[in-house]
Structure formats: structure tokens, C-alpha cells
Amino acid sequence: MASLTDHLAELVEDADAVLLFSPTASFHDRFVAEEAGDGRDAPEIVVVAPDNDVDADPFVELPIPFRDVRDRIRFGIEGAMESDLVTEGDEVVCVVSVFEGESDAVIRVTVDETVHTGIYDLFVESRADPGVIRDVLEVAIELGKKGQKGKPVGALFVVGDAGKVMNKSRSLSYNPFEKSHVHVGDPIVNVMLKEFSRLDGAFVISDSGKIVSAYRYLEPAAEGVDIPKGLGARHMAGGAITQDTNATAIVLSESDGLVRAFKGGRLVLEVDPEEY
Ligand SMILES: Nc1ncnc2c1ncn2[C@@H]1O[C@H](COP(=O)(O)OP(=O)(O)OP(=O)(O)O)[C@@H](O)[C@H]1O
Ligand SMILES: [Mn+2]
Numbered sequence: 001m002a003s004l005t006d007h008l009a010e011l012v013e014d015a016d017a018v019l020l021f022s023p024t025a026s027f028h029d030r031f032v033a034e035e036a037g038d039g040r041d042a043p044e045i046v047v048v049a050p051d052n053d054v055d056a057d058p059f060v061e062l063p064i065p066f067r068d069v070r071d072r073i074r075f076g077i078e079g080a081m082e083s084d085l086v087t088e089g090d091e092v093v094c095v096v097s098v099f100e101g102e103s104d105a106v107i108r109v110t111v112d113e114t115v116h117t118g119i120y121d122l123f124v125e126s127r128a129d130p131g132v133i134r135d136v137l138e139v140a141i142e143l144g145k146k147g148q149k150g151k152p153v154g155a156l157f158v159v160g161d162a163g164k165v166m167n168k169s170r171s172l173s174y175n176p177f178e179k180s181h182v183h184v185g186d187p188i189v190n191v192m193l194k195e196f197s198r199l200d201g202a203f204v205i206s207d208s209g210k211i212v213s214a215y216r217y218l219e220p221a222a223e224g225v226d227i228p229k230g231l232g233a234r235h236m237a238g239g240a241i242t243q244d245t246n247a248t249a250i251v252l253s254e255s256d257g258l259v260r261a262f263k264g265g266r267l268v269l270e271v272d273p274e275e276y
Contacts (some may be wrong), residue, residue: 004032008095011106016090017044020074020103024061025094027103028054031095044085045094048076058085063123064136064182067275069107071119073268077111078120086111118268121213122261128160128249130210133261134249135185137195140252140259144273148198153192154254156202156238159206161246163247165204169216172201176214183209202237220244225265240260 006010008031012018018035020028028047035042047056050065059077064070073094080086094107109115123130135173136157147153158165176196182189192212193203201215205209231253232238238249243265251260252273 003050004033007229008036008106011108012093013092015043015093015108017046017080017086017092019046019048019060019073019092019094019095020056020246021072021076021079021094021158022049023047023054023103023127023140025054028056035055046080046085048072048079063130064137068271069096069105071269071271072096073107073109073116074117074119075123077109077115078118079124081111082120082124083133115189118263118266122248122263122268126160126247126263127246128205128207129209132184132205132207135209135210136205136250136261137261139184140250141271141273141276142190143194143197143257144252144276145239145255152254152257153197153252154198154234155252157205157250158202158216158218158220158238158241159205159248159250161206162204162206163245164211164245165218165241166212166216168220169204169218169243171213171214171215172217173199177211178213180211182211183223184211185209191243196271227267230270231260235260235262239265239267242266 046058048060050062052059060076080204088111090111092109095103096105097103098105123133126133136159150242196214203214203216204212204216204264205241206212218237220240221244227239235251238251239262242262249262259271
């Protein structure tokens, strides 16, 4: 059977850039050598992966695996745009692994507005550390997968710009994190977050991942917030606080089970925990 690389040269021809998503070292080296050797104007080759194992330059770092291939591709393209490797209107060839393991699919996309959702900015341009955003996303995804004692549960995490978020919210109950110095990512904290998520309100988390408060009722100005119709008060409050402050909101819906991220008053990411 012919391997993917046998056809790749034709698919890559006249593309502006090639994004290799988590390529193996042998795949990467072979591809780079072939492109350099064919004498034509070579497209920009960008590696998008969790770690730069293949010593690629340019390289875009993936903060989470993005099981949804569209999210993975969007992240890579937006990261490449950020570094001026790709611009709107470009033809980009993405070499990805849809199933586990080796690169097994080639997707050719024209970069336009619909590709650009802000998923890269969610991690890289958020005030909070990318690792903190990732940790909170993981807690929300895990909570969505398991629920609380088997029942679906909702949760709202507001990450970054915590001082301003506290000013735009009020307390619904005593704050169990009042005098504590716990951070997202600590295993004990994940247990606590899951336990407290049964109760109302939002968690407020600082740029560096410190849990500032639970049980906050958000009161942001909601004018001009553009979030999809059909989402309720939790999502509206989560979306709006990101327009009113520089925070990022991560919301687990009790009703549809999806995890959504908002930034700048806009929905920037939607993931199904069951797919992670
Ligand atoms: N302004 C707010 N600040 C903090 N939490 C809120 C706010 N508004 C609603 N919530 C929380 O969201 C919960 C669910 O509210 P609602 O059903 O209207 O939201 P929703 O967006 O439909 O979310 P879900 O999809 O989980 O049902 C409330 O019980 C409350 O805990
Ligand atoms: Mn609801």
C-alpha cells in the first residue's frame, strides 16, 4: 500500500504553507528533505506539536492535544498567523493524525474568517498562564465526563484578572478558599473544585492559578455580548465577564454537557468532554 508521503508532494504543490501536526522524526525529516530537494519554491513548513522533539523552526506549541481535529487545525493555523507564517487567503496543507499514531490524513484549507475562532489567543493571549487555562479546561472536561456522583453537573470558572472579577461579582456564601493558597493543577484542588461545583456561582482563579474564591455571583455589564442563542444565565454571565474584564471564562453546561470557553465576550472554544 502506498503511504501518505507518496502522494503528499502533489497535494502540497502550490500550497503556501504545510503544517505538520505532531510528526514523527522520520516523517518530518523525510518530508523536509523531499521538499528541499524538488527544486520548486518550497512552501513554509511549520511543525505544530506539544513538544519540539524534531527541532523544527518554525514551531507552534500545542498546549492540549485537541482531540477534535478542527480545533487542532485552527490552533495551528492561528499560531502560524500570529508568527506571520500564514495570512488570510493562504492555502494551507495540514498533515494530521485523526486516529492514534502516525500521520494519516491531509486536509487542505483556505485561511479565512471561518477558520479563525480565537482558539490560539485563548491560550497564548490570555492574561492567565497557558498552563492555568489548560488545567482549568481539564478540570471542566473531567467534571463533564464523570459528573458529580454520576449526575450531570454545571460549573463556571473565571480565570485571570481576578481583582477586577471580584469587583464585578458578589459572594453567595462563605468562601472556602478565603485563607488558603491552593492552585489549580494540585490534585487535592481538583477534588475540592469538583465538590464545590455542586453549589451555585462561579470560581474565580488568578492569572497564576491561585483559587481566589468559590460561590461568586457575577454581575458584569452584558451590553453587546454576542454569545450563541439558547445558552442560559451561567453562559451569559461567563461570556459577559470576559468582555467587562480581561478574564477568560470556562463553562461546563449542566444541560448539554459541553465545555465552552469565552474570551473578549465571544465563544472561542466548544468541546465535548466525552471525546476527550
Ligand atoms: N450571574 C451568575 N453568576 C454566577 N453563576 C450564575 C450566574 N447566573 C447563573 N449562574 C449559575 O448557573 C446555574 C444555571 O443557570 P442557567 O440554567 O440559567 O444557566 P445555563 O447557561 O443554562 O447553564 P446550564 O447549561 O448549566 O443549565 C445557576 O444555578 C447558577 O448556579
Ligand atoms: Mn440551564
